Each structure stands twice: as C-alpha cells, then as structure tokens.
Amino acid sequence: QVHLVESGGGMVQAGGTLRLSCLASGLKFDDYGMAWFRQTPGNERQGIACISWDGLLTDYVDSVKGRFTISRDNAKNTVSLLMDNVQPEDTAMYYCATSSIEARGGCASPDYWGQGTQVTVSS
Numbered sequence: 001q002v003h004l005v006e007s008g009g010g011m012v013q014a015g016g017t018l019r020l021s022c023l024a025s026g027l028k029f030d031d032y033g034m035a036w037f038r039q040t041p042g043n044e045r046q047g048i049a050c051i052s053w054d055g056l057l058t059d060y061v062d063s064v065k066g067r068f069t070i071s072r073d074n075a076k077n078t079v080s081l082l083m084d085n086v087q088p089e090d091t092a093m094y095y096c097a098t099s100s101i102e103a104r105g106g107c108a109s110p111d112y113w114g115q116g117t118q119v120t121v122s123s
Contacts (some may be wrong), residue, residue, distance in 0.1 A: 004115075006021070011122060024098075030074045032079070033099055035047050037095045043122065047097075055074070095114050
C-alpha cells in the first residue's frame with residue numbers, strides 16, 4: 001500500500017521560509033516523478049512544482065517560480081519543497097503526490113496523494 005506523508009507545514013510570516021517534506025513508502029520511489037500540489041477552499045488542487053524521477057528535471061507554476069525549490073532524495077524516499085519569501089497568497093493545504101512532468105509543462109494528474117499539510121502565511 002502506497003503512503004505519502006507530508007510534514008513541515010505551519011504558520012509563517014510573510015517573507016519567511018518554510019520547508020515541507022514528504023516521506024514515501026509502499027512504492028519503488030525512483031520509478032515515479034513527484035510533485036507538490038496546493039489547494040485553497042473552493043478551488044481545485046493545483047500542481048505548483050514537479051520533479052522527474054532522477055531529480056534532473058523540474059517544473060514550476062509561474063506564481064512560485066524563483067521562490068520555491070523542489071528536490072528529492074531517492075536514497076531516503078523523500079521529496080521536499082523549500083519555500084522562500086512566502087506570501088499570504090501561498091496560504092493553502094499542500095499535498096505531496098506522484099506525478100510526472102507533462103511534455104507541454106506542468107504536473108500530470110497524480111496516481112497517489114498524501115493527506116496534506118496546512119501552510120498559513122500571515123502578513
């Protein structure tokens with residue numbers, strides 16, 4: 001059974017830094033691209049950062065480009081999201097997911113999801 005468990009969410013002031021982590025189990029981790037999605041109330045989940053199985057390719061949505069960095073450690077079955085210069089509009093539930101980078105850019109629809117971790121940015 002596949003499990004994706006996020007950690008690292010919480011409250012942070014605007015301009016601050018937060019690091020999310022996701023530990024994967026029950027799957028051959030380096031067979032999968034990985035991604036971070038986020039969702040605010042009333043809206044669909046949006047893929048904001050995705051990374052290839054080997055970590056060599058990444059893709060970001062414009063709103064986080066230059067501020068967020070996705071990385072992975074295949075030896076530890078983890079994927080992380082370093083969030084710099086966070087802003088109130090980054091407030092959302094953040095989800096780890098298995099997802100490849102689409103040929104046209106963006107993160108593909110996931111096969112597996114984590115349970116999510118809340119990030120709240122105060123101004």
